[in-house]
Amino acid sequence: MPVRRGIVVAVTTIRATVLHTPSPDRLDVLVDQAIEIDDTGRIERIGAAGPDAHADVVLPDDTVIVPGFVDTHLHAPQWPQLGTALDLPLDQWLFEYTFPLEARFADLEFARQVWDHMVPSLLRHGTTTVTYYASIHEAATTALAETCARLGQRAFVGRCAMDHPDGTPEWYRDPSPEASIAASARSIDEIRAIGSQLVQPIITPRFIPACTDEALTGLAALAADTDTLIQTHCSEGDWEHGHVLERCGVTDAHALDRFGLMREHTVLAHATHLDDTDRALIAQRGAGVAHCPLSNVYFSERAFSARAAIEAGVRVGLGTDIAGGPSPSLFAQCGHAMVAGRRRVDEGEADARVDTTTAFWMATAGGADLLGVDAGVIEAGRWFDAVAIRLPDQVVPDGDWASRFERLVRLATPNDIRSVWVAGRQVV
Known part of the structure; x- marks a missing residue:
């Protein structure tokens, strides 16, 4: 577990693919990531999950994480x-x-x-x-x-x-x-x-x-x-x-x-x-x-x-x-x-x-x-305000990620939303 100033900080780890847009002209696709969230609700670390990586929550392949x-x-x-x-x-x-x-x-x-x-x-x-x-x-x-x-x-x-x-x-x-x-x-x-x-x-x-x-x-x-x-x-x-x-x-x-x-x-x-x-x-x-x-x-x-x-x-x-x-x-x-x-x-x-x-x-x-909110992107140091959402059925599994993202944004409905977190707390 991470340690801050001598205090052990509890961490929850979610394993999933992440889609986010850090700038108006940039889509980042982070495949199979381990997202570590500390007990304050901030992202402690995010990086590629190894084959034996521990995770408290593992999302299925048809479900991705996007910012709230x-x-x-x-x-x-x-x-x-x-x-x-x-x-x-x-x-x-x-x-x-x-x-x-x-x-x-x-x-x-x-x-x-x-x-x-x-x-x-x-x-x-x-x-x-x-x-x-x-x-x-x-x-x-x-x-x-x-x-x-x-x-x-x-x-x-x-x-x-x-x-x-x-x-x-x-x-x-x-x-x-x-x-x-x-x-x-x-x-x-x-x-x-x-x-x-x-x-x-x-x-x-x-x-x-x-x-x-x-x-x-x-x-x-x-x-x-x-x-x-x-x-x-x-x-x-x-x-x-x-x-x-x-x-x-x-x-x-x-x-x-x-x-x-x-x-x-x-x-x-x-x-x-x-x-x-x-x-x-x-x-x-x-x-x-x-x-x-x-x-x-x-x-x-x-x-x-x-x-x-x-x-x-x-x-x-x-x-x-x-x-x-x-x-x-x-x-x-x-x-x-x-x-x-x-x-x-x-x-x-x-x-x-x-x-x-x-x-x-x-x-x-x-x-x-x-x-002025420290959210909107899934990266270390920001609040874990996030949505787990299933890729719509119309998104073919072998499509490129840019196409899958575009169809997700245009075709997804609330019925596709599996979980919602705010500051690390699951609220849906």
Whole structure:
């Protein structure tokens, strides 16, 4: 057993073939590996398994290990709304369907019932890390963080701050900028008091149309004072993009920067209307984009250029945008990301294609990097956040690994997932 500072560290060894994407253009296939996981949940060592190597778990030949999926944008209180009213414009969808549903999370028992259904469902889809928007309610937000900690999902949980009288309904908003900031501060303390290494708070101004300037500035100061990450929406569609240009006189990215919200690892959802100066600013600040390719079809009026963002040095992960996206599967989002790239090509951006490797990288290593999480790749020193998944029947055994990987990403379903681990703990 390994020894650290005189302490013997227990190790679990899993023997399997590993597929992962350490960079947007690189697929690594590590055949028949012995993965040693220490009792903190980190990978102690990974290397080729000898013929007589000991292993606590030996996966069959038709099952491989991949990194756990990272969902960088998900509206938790919209879980009961999956698949509904997606024919409507964004503002109408929010005011007629979404805000009334989110207001119900004032009922803590209702919230707990939803969380107890949602978190296990996501884990069964192989989603080991999620960046959650909660509702405006502190108790429901804390309950979501507690559920993630209890069930073993890595999560960033944010109470949704929204106080603008023009951008929110009277019956679902914070009563003032001061109240919005204070409630967010209390939520940070409550989530940290849970004491879970897996669950962290994240400051969550919904987007500029839903927040006053005073709230946005105050939330940025709160983030700096408490060393807390930030998530918000950025240039999601014509409506939001136009609102910010008219109100602030600059694009969404530059407005968020003026408010102080564009920081290291800030998560900007959608960002479909970025220009070159926006991308340069986001990269300079160390922020990034939660690319939500399917919900962008419904609400953003254009596809996000993932390739242009990556080449500009912008961090990029994938998000389901539940319930703007009707599926919790990041496998599905990989396919949609490839379609979005093709759409950008059709619109005249010649180098916009996204292949399977890049899409899978966004769903794993890219998302982990966006959030600053030491996961997304199966290598020594990182958390063992991983999924054991059976190669689909359509994958012929004698196919080359690049072909098998591509078909795995495009054809696998949750029924093919055999096990899920977060920080070395088996949660599925």
